[in-house]
Amino acid sequence: MNIYEKVVDNMEKKRQYNATLKDIAQKTGFTINTVSRALKDKDDISAPTKKLIREAADELGYVRDSIAGSLRTGFTKTIGVILGDVSNPHFSIMIKGIDKQAYKYKYNIIIFNTDEDETVELQSIRSSLSIKVDGIIICPTQKCAFNIDFLERTGIPFVLIGRKINRDRFNFVVMDDEAGGYIAAKHLIDNGHKRILTITGPQYISSAIDRTSGYKRALTENGIKIDNKLICETGIQSGACYKRLKNLIKNNLNFTAIFAFSDMIACEAIYTLNELGLSVPKDISIVGFDNIQEHMLLPVPLDTISAMNTRMPEVAVDVLIKTINTPTAVEKQQ
DNA sequence: TTTTAGTGTTGATGAGCGCG
């Protein structure tokens, strides 16, 4: 095959791939509109015509140009999903749930990973708007209010997931983190623990605040005095807990149990304890959060908080789609 | 510099046809 044949071959291949409604119309003798309607299975097109057009489309290797479609309809059938850390199983499980639910509505999702960085977060919001997603599901970094304010001002439908801001104005889908914190601490108390270390997330994150206050309530209700030394705030990025916990133990902090902000932090804590010659649960008991082992088995079974965690993605998508279809509706879910 | 033409798809509207 010489260079010219190659070019022609490529052009033909490209043409095949790029077949449009126009090509099908020419091939079948119907108008472009009829072809469009036939392929969309509209009921004002007769069955024989549909069959003919579909066959022609297959033969030409037609693939719908969704960009052109969006140009016409104003919808891209795409949801932007903006999350802090997709390498955390908690979030990847969440993504899977969102995708599965979005599929039911014939929606695609596009994922943005912010690394919990507000600058990246803003860029992700901008990119989402740029590619004209119909709506956004976002787990906000909560490091500054600007990003979400900006998002609100654009008027695009969005739903917060996992973390909440300002109950009245925004749609958010969260679990009852306060209750989760309470149950976790209560569980450890019931097992005889009085010195319970909580390794919690940064206190600008709503879920961290709520879980910590649940923890405090459990202690208070059970007559245990709150020791601020046992409330350890740490970053939620990988490695943060390891350093922090190691330090605490080296400084001889006295505790018999840990309530971790997430299962990932719990895993890191177990790793750290093992490294220091302590074993779980013999020496130290641990309760995590998120129940990731429901989706992936861990080396050691982990006591953890699940609640309605697994339904959050579903609900978030439902609420978002509803908002997209009725722009004025404001919903609140918990 | 401004204007035009072109991209692919589809909702709204309308027209032709056969039948009762």
Added chain:
DNA sequence: CGCGCTCATCAACACTAAAA
């Protein structure tokens, strides 16, 4: 004439390369 069925015509979407 009125109706249902089937398909056609038109216009618009947001942006850009090319023409004027």
